[in-house]
Amino acid sequence: QVQLVESEGGLVQPGGSLRLSCAASGIRLRLYTMGWYRQAPGKQRELVAAMFGDGTTNYADSVKGRFTISRDTARNTVYLQMNSLRPEDTAVYYCNAAIGSLDYWGQGTQVTVSS
DSSP states (O other), rough: OOEEEEOEEEEEOOOOOOOEEEEEEOOGGSSEEEEEEEEEETTHHHEEEEEEETTTTEEOOOTTTEEEEEEEEETEEEEEOOOOOOGGEEEEEEEEEEEETTTEOOOOEEEEEOO
């Protein structure tokens, strides 16, 4: 059974930092395209950052230079380091693992950026 378990998000002040983790079981995440998505109230889910099996990465323009996706293959875990957070980064963040027609999602974790 495949599971993606995300760490708790939280409340962060503007300009602050937060690291999310996504621990995978039932798959070897280095074989998958791993992504972090987010969905704000009233908006569609959007891709924030992705890491492909070969380690290359891709970021949404809105987070370039502020967010970093990384993985620890020994821990089978992917991370999203978020720096210089802004109120518009407030959303539920989801971890995703995809390969071919297979597509798995984490449960989502709330990140709120507010003073």
